[in-house]
Structure formats: structure tokens, C-alpha cells
Amino acid sequence: MSERLATELGPKQPPVPPPTASQASAPGRSRHWEGPTYYGRPQVKAAPFNNWVVGGYIFLGGLAGAAALLAAVADRARGPEAAPTVRRGRALSMLAPTLGAGLLIYDLHTPRRFYNMLRVAKPTSPMSIGTWILMSFSGFSILGAAAAAASRWLPRLSFLRRTAKAAQLPAAVTGAGMTTYTAALLSATSTPLWAAAPRSMAVRFGSSSLAAGAAALSMGDTGRVGRTLDKVALLALAADLAATCVSHNTYRRTGVAPALEGDWGKVEKLGVTGLGTLLPMGLYAASLARGRSPALSTLAGIATLAGSAMLRVSTMAAGDESANRPDVSFRFNQPQNLPKRPSRWFRR
């Protein structure tokens, strides 16, 4: 170990020391936390994820899963009329096994060992659960897309069409997992903001994914399926908004709300809830009131997709802030925030 390297290994941004050492444990240094901190140093470590890369994967994976799920629903409900939607759903579902998986491997710190994820299956680890959800979703969606593409070249081979159809249901079920497991992944950590509201965050991620999926499928679709998908997107956005209200209420109750006072908190409130949820809700409502205006509907779709992506990135970044602030993590880790009943899961 050369000396030069050892110096570079020091903390990137050393915390600002208090004026005198004895003030380290002096109380009342934050208006959210009356108790002591250790020189203002973080109590837990923030996740070493690249928020744009992993946030991008969570968005793309959710979009792909929701598209597969909604395409299967449209096919069951509408049959041949939904054929363009099904085709688009197959194309969108390819985002997860290609770009999405690539982003995940890129974020590993030893990427050449990515296959070690396939060594085990662990119900206590949402990352392991997610690995297998992604693997099976990729398998079913690739199978469906490949069979559908091949059946256009070889229309006489009817088993190709049947294969594409048969892959739809398992792709839809695993697709539902793709929309949600990422919220469980963030919640099953000690990062205060993510751990504070496991239930409502999962509803947010799931409904935001479905809104993004419906928005992407309905864009440019002038038919009856497209109009109905606009309604689905509106409904999912409403569910997202309700879950957002519940989340913020929980953040206030458990004391992690100060983590949303920073820049990323503003992005979460104004960008995600304002421009990414309320605005497209209004646009979709206006579009539907006029018997569907393609321009308004497309605009709403773009806002929904951007809001869905920013929800993930801002949640990750604000989570990092909550981990880096000892006042937030100390306030969160108080006995009154302990679960009321001991869990029945995973006894050892």
C-alpha cells in the first residue's frame, strides 16, 4: 500500500467538526433531535448504489413488468382488438432483460461476478427474490416476444402463436412482481426513509409502474383500447397519490420527514407529486372529458413516465440523505417506532 493511495482513501467529505470537542454530545444541535449525536457523523451507512443507474432500473423494470401485465389484461378483455397493445407490451417488456439487467450489472462493484446472484434463493433478501423475479420475467417475456416474432415469419406454425399466448400469463404474474419488489428491496434496509413506510412505498411503486405502463401503451393509440388505458393510467395515478399522502403522514409520525427538506425532497414533492402525478391526472381528465384528445393524452403520458422515473431516483437520493443525517436515524430508531407485534416470519 503506497502512502499516496492511503491518503486518498480518507473520507471524501470529512464531517464539519463542532467548535469544541466537548460539544460532541451536547444536546439540541438539531431542531428535530434533542439528544446527542457523535460529532454529527452518520449513524448508518448510506447505500452505495448509483441513484441514477439503480433508479433507472427500478423505473424500467416496473415499466416493463406493468406493460406485460396490462398487455395480458387487454388481450383477455378485448381479444384481437388489443393486438397492437399486446405487440407494444411485448416490446416494452424487453426493457427489463436488456437495458434493465445491464444497468444492474453495471452498478455492481465487482460486475464480472454478477452470476453469483444465481447461487442462492433467499426469502429474507428482496435482492435475491428480485433476481429470480427478473430471471423468470425475462425468460417468459423473451419467449413470448420471440414466439410472436417468429409466428409473423412463419404464420403456418400455429404452435408459435400458442406459445406466445401461453407465455403471457406467467409474464404478467412475474411482471406484477417486477413493479413491486424494488420497494421491498429499499424498505428491507436500515435507511430511515425507506424503512419508515414499507407498505405505502410498495403501493406507490406498484401503482406508479402501472400508471407508466398504461401511459406508454396508450400513447399514440387512437382506438378504444387506448382510451380505456388512459382511464387505467388515471386510476393508477390516483392510487399513487393516495399512497403518497399515506407515506408522508408516516414520515411525519416516525420522524424521518426532515430528510425530505433538501433538494431531493423538493424534487419528490414538486417534481414527482406535482408534475408527475397531479399534472398528468388533470391532463388525462381533460383529455377524457373531450372524448380523448391525442395531444393532451400524449402530454399526460410523458409527464407520467417522467414522474415515475423521478419517483425512484428522488426516493433513493432522499433515502441517502436520511441515512447520512444522524438526527433522522436516531429519531427513527426510537422504541416508539418498533413494530407493535413481533414478526411471525423468518424464525431462527
Add this chain to the structure above:
Amino acid sequence: MDMPARAAEESASRLDRMIPNESELTAGVRVEPGKSYGFFTDTTLCIGCKACEVACKEWNNLPADNIGLTGQSYDNTGALSANTWRHVNFIEKAGTCGLRENTQSPFQSGWLMMSDVCKHCHNAPCLEACPTGALFRTEFDTVVVQQDICNGCGYCVPACPFGVVDLSELDGKAHKCTLCYDRLKGGLEPACAKSCPTDSIQFGELEDLQGRAEKRVAQLHELGASNAYLYGAPGSPGATGDLGHLNAFFLLTDRPETYNLPAAPTRAANRVAPSLGTGLAAVAGLALAAFALLSGRD
């Protein structure tokens, strides 16, 4: 080769063989697979010499983290990290606001020092989060990262409720205290406990350590240090939220936050089922609503 001069001098052991079960001589305990081992760190005995930090770095061949002064009392190490598996906290209690207190409570008075380490939790969140199985529970009931399997996903880092596990920028793998797994295999006491000159760090079989710790708390209470309590022993602060007991536990004399410890940490894996269940139910509900809307005549 970058080898310290002293290491070159001592390139070979002067003993012709290892002392069998050396830990019986140094810690009074024989290390046997299948039993639970841990640390009891009694902060009232800590003198802040950092011998544990040095012994850990030397045995485990860990590079320095921070060259320089932090200005935070005698703590120039900062925090536990990928390269620092023992970290001595320094807290100066007396003399706040420029005034020196003229009364001192027994034991450690205005100075609190505490050698922090991985807690080797009973239900370890890092181990439960690890998607590759690199983190595993050893035959000594400790938690260790297998360096040949870890792929540096980093999920164990936010999973830890104590901020212990860290990714190394040098090799892209997660690192933390192994409770000297290699030494235990060879019947040796872990380096930090062996080097501790005041026996503030005690290594032993867990039940034995817990009994010793209870007695020490009772003794301190008798001597007037009524604020002494255990952190991480069964049923005490630190062993909350389904974490179970901590194999490395502490005797503290101030509230946990003073030592940068959470008052009521929780087991992260318990949030998997509520989160996945609620999320999937919401998605299923929305999918059903979508089916109803799409099959509508309109």
C-alpha cells in the same frame, strides 16, 4: 515490496510450532466449532489506547483510512469502514460551554471511550440481505463475508442497522470484522481482545460473557455507577426489533446515541413480507380494475 521494516525482521515465527488452543492461555476459553462466541466490550474499562485498532489492522493486513486529524477529540479514525474493523469512540462529557464541572460521577468521569465493532447479530440483517450467500454464519456463530463470492452489490451496507459493513474502493467487495475467523480456526483469541491491556474487550463463549457482564453491571451499581447498563444482551437496548441478541455486546454508561448507537434498531427482513404483500395486492387490484374497464361496453 512495500513491507514495513519491522515485518521484514520478524518474517518467521520464533516458535517451532503453534501453541495448541492458545486462547485457553490468553482468554481462558477453548475455541470449539458449534459454540457461540462473541465480544463483551466494557466501556468503563476502556482507556482509549487504540491497541485494538492497531492489532486488528496488523493481523488483518488492513490499510489506513484517514491520515490526518479530525479535530474530534482523540478520534482520528472517524468510523468503522471497509478497512477499519475496530473503532474507538472518544466523547468528552465534562466542560461543555467552556465551564469545567466541579463534580465527577464515578468511572470514566468526563471521558467516555468505547471500542466499537461489528455486533455479529443473532438475526444479522447484512447476512439476510446478501443475495449471493457471500455473507454466512460460521461454526462459531459469527458473521463473515466470503471474499471469493461477494460481487460488491452493496446491499449489506444499508441493511446493517449499525453502519458497520462497508464496500472497499480498492477491491469492490464488502468488508467487516470477521471476529478473526482465521484465528478462531487456529484456536487463537481474536487480535483486538488479545491486545486489550485493560480487558475492556473480552472474548469468550457467549453465555459465559453474558453472565460476566450481568455481574459487572451489578458491581458497578453497587459502587455507585447507577447509569451502567448492557447494550445488545438479550432483552436490553440494541437487542430490539427481532434482531435477537448481539454476539458483540457492550456495557455503556450513557444513552446509546452518545456512542453513535441506535436506541432501538430493527431487523430489516421483517419488512419484506408487509411491503411485498401490500404492493402486490394494490397491483392486483389495479389490474382487476383495468380488466373491468377494458371489458366494459362503452
